[in-house]
Amino acid sequence: MKFDREEAARFHRGHGKPPGHEHPEHQEPVQEARHAELRTTAAGAAGATDTDTADDAGAQGPRKAARTEIEVRFDLLDENRRDAASLRERLREQGVFAINLMSSPGAGKTALLEATLPRLGAIRVAVLEGDIETSADAERLAPFGVPVVQINTGPFGGDCHLPAPLVADAMEKLPLSKLDLVFIENVGNLVCPAEFDLGEARKVVLLSVTEGEDKPLKYPLIFRESSLALITKIDLLPHLDFDLPRLEENLRRVNPELRVVQLSARSGDGLEDWLKWLSDELGEALRASD
Amino acid sequence: MHEMSLAMGLLREIERQLKPYGPEARATRVFLEVGGLRAVFPEAMQLCFRAASQGTVAEGAELVIDEIVPRGRCVGCGREREIDHTYFLCPDCDLPVKLLAGEELLLRSIEIEEPDPKGDK
Ligand SMILES: Nc1nc2c(ncn2[C@@H]2O[C@H](COP(=O)(O)OP(=O)(O)O)[C@@H](O)[C@H]2O)c(=O)[nH]1
Ligand SMILES: [Mg+2]
Ligand SMILES: [Zn+2]
Numbered sequence: 001m002k003f004d005r006e007e008a009a010r011f012h013r014g015h016g017k018p019p020g021h022e023h024p025e026h027q028e029p030v031q032e033a034r035h036a037e038l039r040t041t042a043a044g045a046a047g048a049t050d051t052d053t054a055d056d057a058g059a060q061g062p063r064k065a066a067r068t069e070i071e072v073r074f075d076l077l078d079e080n081r082r083d084a085a086s087l088r089e090r091l092r093e094q095g096v097f098a099i100n101l102m103s104s105p106g107a108g109k110t111a112l113l114e115a116t117l118p119r120l121g122a123i124r125v126a127v128l129e130g131d132i133e134t135s136a137d138a139e140r141l142a143p144f145g146v147p148v149v150q151i152n153t154g155p156f157g158g159d160c161h162l163p164a165p166l167v168a169d170a171m172e173k174l175p176l177s178k179l180d181l182v183f184i185e186n187v188g189n190l191v192c193p194a195e196f197d198l199g200e201a202r203k204v205v206l207l208s209v210t211e212g213e214d215k216p217l218k219y220p221l222i223f224r225e226s227s228l229a230l231i232t233k234i235d236l237l238p239h240l241d242f243d244l245p246r247l248e249e250n251l252r253r254v255n256p257e258l259r260v261v262q263l264s265a266r267s268g269d270g271l272e273d274w275l276k277w278l279s280d281e282l283g284e285a286l287r288a289s290d
Numbered sequence: 291m292h293e294m295s296l297a298m299g300l301l302r303e304i305e306r307q308l309k310p311y312g313p314e315a316r317a318t319r320v321f322l323e324v325g326g327l328r329a330v331f332p333e334a335m336q337l338c339f340r341a342a343s344q345g346t347v348a349e350g351a352e353l354v355i356d357e358i359v360p361r362g363r364c365v366g367c368g369r370e371r372e373i374d375h376t377y378f379l380c381p382d383c384d385l386p387v388k389l390l391a392g393e394e395l396l397l398r399s400i401e402i403e404e405p406d407p408k409g410d411k
Contacts, residue, residue: 224327
């Protein structure tokens with residue numbers, strides 16, 4: 001799909017701006033307003049417009065046609081949500097805690113895994129790698145001797161996120177009954193992965209200090225969907241003009257409940273905070289399933 | 291863009307909905323609600339819908355996108371108001387705002403065109 005993401009983001013930023021919005025009726029609960037709109041628009045009335053539209057629809061020669069509006073109320077995310085819900089149930093039964101790692105490309109997801117895998121002690125872990133083009137990340141993780149399954153999104157028309165069914169299939173390639181934790185490295189993108197529930201227990205978003213402090217305001221959804229934000233590559237801070245307090249304030253604006261941890265996979269700074277969060281969440285999940 | 295996979299799901303549902311109306315029924319307008327908090331861009335959705343609808347019952351149909359303004363209620367003062375999609379704190383209390391609207395991604399209705407049901411063809 002050829003589409004200018006910057007253009008789209010710029011447009012999208014205009015979304016929530018209330019002034020001048022052309023749908024004041026939606027201040028009422030939206031469900032109420034819409035029944036009134038449902039009506040037969042041109043039930044076979046012998047008007048010229050009917051004939052025209054019948055032609056457009058590909059009929060041979062003029063004919064009468066009836067137009068009816070039917071109410072549907074189909075949530076476009078439901079399909080994926082249902083798949084995610086059954087995967088979540090399956091993982092719960094197996095006692096597997098799944099973490100969906102999301103970020104823009106290069107924020108340090110694979111580096112975080114490289115730093116994390118050797119430090120997990122007795123926790124039995126596996127990784128699903130959602131890189132589109134290559135299996136480079138899976139190869140980087142091979143030395144750690146944990147199961148790694150590569151997910152290829154290419155053949156499914158989507159190249160920007162992992163959908164739940166692909167993740168569910170990949171999970172079945174893992175020895176789930178022998179695992180405690182599965183990391184899902186999502187495709188590098190701050191927009192699309194935010195929309196797709198993968199049946200994970202927690203979503204974690206990574207943001208490196210080489211990206212802007214305003215990223216949370218540009219891509220609020222991913223920060224709203226996540227339980228934890230990892231500010232990565234803090235070893236680079238001395239070389240940058242990065243305003244950490246402003247980033248933290250922006251994170252709080254879009255998600256007042258978001259936990260924030262700063263770390264460097266390179267220097268190891270902050271890794272204990274991340275591992276502490278991980279073992280707290282994992283411990284909680286294990287206790288809950290007893 | 292994830293709009294393509296959303297558009298494909300949308301078209302599967304449109305085809306399902308039109309099935310009972312027979313092989314000649316066509317969707318002429320498709321009404322979608324998109325909340326301002328969703329990472330779904332109307333332009334991208336339009337493009338993907340046009341591409342994905344080729345050869346389906348909705349080919350050439352108009353996609354009407356209704357953008358829903360986000361609204362929320364402060365957990366502190368209880369005041370309800372429109373909210374900026376990047377600001378989920380009450381400007382008065384600095385407390386979190388509970389969402390009431392803005393997360394929709396809904397195929398609301400479909401306008402269907404059938405040949406005259408009386409068989410005048
Ligand atoms: N300086 C520094 N570089 C890092 C750190 N983490 C990752 N990188 C580098 O950033 C680049 C992208 O990292 P990678 O883990 O592949 O990002 P991913 O695309 O999110 O998986 C690589 O060149 C890494 O070596 C870090 O903590 N500090
Ligand atoms: Mg990677
Ligand atoms: Zn308030």
